[in-house]
Amino acid sequence: MSTDPSPPSDSALRDLDLRVPPFPRTLPSVLELLHEPGFTDPEDLTEIVQHDPAATARLLKQINSAYYGLRRSISDVGRAIRMMGTTTAAGSVVSLGMLRMDELADGPVEACFHRFIRHSEATGFLASSLLGPLSPADDGPAPESDVTQGDGFAEGLLHDFGKLVLFYNYPEKAAALYEEKRFAGHLQETDDRKLERFVFGCDHGQAGAYAALELNFPQTLVDVIRHHPPHSETGDAPRRVLRAVRAANLATKAMGAPLAGVAPIEEPIEWDTCADQPVWRHWNPDPEAEGPPPDLMDRLRAKKEMVMLFTDFFVGGDSEVEEPDLPFSRPLVA
Numbered sequence: 001m002s003t004d005p006s007p008p009s010d011s012a013l014r015d016l017d018l019r020v021p022p023f024p025r026t027l028p029s030v031l032e033l034l035h036e037p038g039f040t041d042p043e044d045l046t047e048i049v050q051h052d053p054a055a056t057a058r059l060l061k062q063i064n065s066a067y068y069g070l071r072r073s074i075s076d077v078g079r080a081i082r083m084m085g086t087t088t089a090a091g092s093v094v095s096l097g098m099l100r101m102d103e104l105a106d107g108p109v110e111a112c113f114h115r116f117i118r119h120s121e122a123t124g125f126l127a128s129s130l131l132g133p134l135s136p137a138d139d140g141p142a143p144e145s146d147v148t149q150g151d152g153f154a155e156g157l158l159h160d161f162g163k164l165v166l167f168y169n170y171p172e173k174a175a176a177l178y179e180e181k182r183f184a185g186h187l188q189e190t191d192d193r194k195l196e197r198f199v200f201g202c203d204h205g206q207a208g209a210y211a212a213l214e215l216n217f218p219q220t221l222v223d224v225i226r227h228h229p230p231h232s233e234t235g236d237a238p239r240r241v242l243r244a245v246r247a248a249n250l251a252t253k254a255m256g257a258p259l260a261g262v263a264p265i266e267e268p269i270e271w272d273t274c275a276d277q278p279v280w281r282h283w284n285p286d287p288e289a290e291g292p293p294p295d296l297m298d299r300l301r302a303k304k305e306m307v308m309l310f311t312d313f314f315v316g317g318d319s320e321v322e323e324p325d326l327p328f329s330r331p332l333v334a
Contacts, residue, residue, distance in 0.1 A: 016206065020211045020215060024054070028215055031154055032218055033048070046081055058096050059084070063084055087128075094158070104164075112163075114315075119260060120157050121310065122259045122307045123245065124152075125248075126303070127153065131240065151241065152248075155224040159245050159249060160208070161225050162209070166196070169200075181265070181266070183195055190265065195264040208226065253269045259311070
């Protein structure tokens with residue numbers, strides 16, 4: 001039996017028979033802000049968040065946690081956003097939208113769901129970090145920029161959005177595919193997307209793009225969700241952002257559990273395998289080079305503890321930690 005059903009075309013994405021997870025109405029507005037050039041104004045985010053009691057409560061809980069170690073309690077969400085930084089606060093609101101999926105957290109895909117959240121946060125962090133002054137722009141190094149502006153964060157955070165959609169629509173099948181690895185062995189297929197299309201009728205890139213369109217996500221984000229898997233078409237997604245998401249996705253898999261995410265086949269990869277992937281050549285200032293700069297993999301490997309602390313902060317893990325130099329304070333490529 002063929003495990004490679006023809007994927008739906010872009011024009012047919014709207015015809016996919018999928019339910020869209022119930023996300024808060026504030027989510028598209030926050031994503032629009034994250035995609036505005038130079039997004040730094042806390043007032044715009046405050047205006048959105050103050051109409052969402054759950055998001056307000058989350059931000060106030062985080063700013064008053066031991067992570068920040070404030071002597072006095074903060075009760076004003078606008079002040080909390082200013083102190084956290086707009087990108088960190090916006091990322092926390094987006095994360096909350098995913099963490100609200102209680103039926104996934106307690107159902108057949110519970111283990112997958114929690115690993116998915118960790119992987120998503122880690123990929124967002126690394127994608128934003130990789131978009132530094134030597135980012136892989138088509139016309140040479142990108143202009144000097146501050147990663148606190150959040151370039152690539154939302155794209156990295158939501159790159160696997162389609163897996164959340166598949167969890168929501170097909171929890172039992174998803175658990176069998178991603179957690180039990182049941183189909184990979186029987187079908188002797190090594191392509192993750194082909195396995196997903198065989199089991200669900202679409203892969204996670206297609207499912208994510210469908211739901212993102214229904215939820216009115218920014219078009220650039222839809223394109224990254226649709227085309228982020230390796231060897232996929234690039235579509236209209238910004239190439240430098242798409243490359244950063246693909247590279248960050250590889251790095252999190254090389255970091256291993258619990259950051260590697262979920263996939264039909266085993267998620268972690270070796271660092272040597274990671275470095276061999278073609279995407280890394282875009283970070284090398286030598287145009288003739290085939291791989292990454294000599295020290296980039298070591299610098300990424302050394303970031304695992306920081307990435308773990310970052311994901312702890314977002315998923316509500318152990319907050320009794322010394323505050324690291326987070327988030328987005330220093331690009332990996334400088």
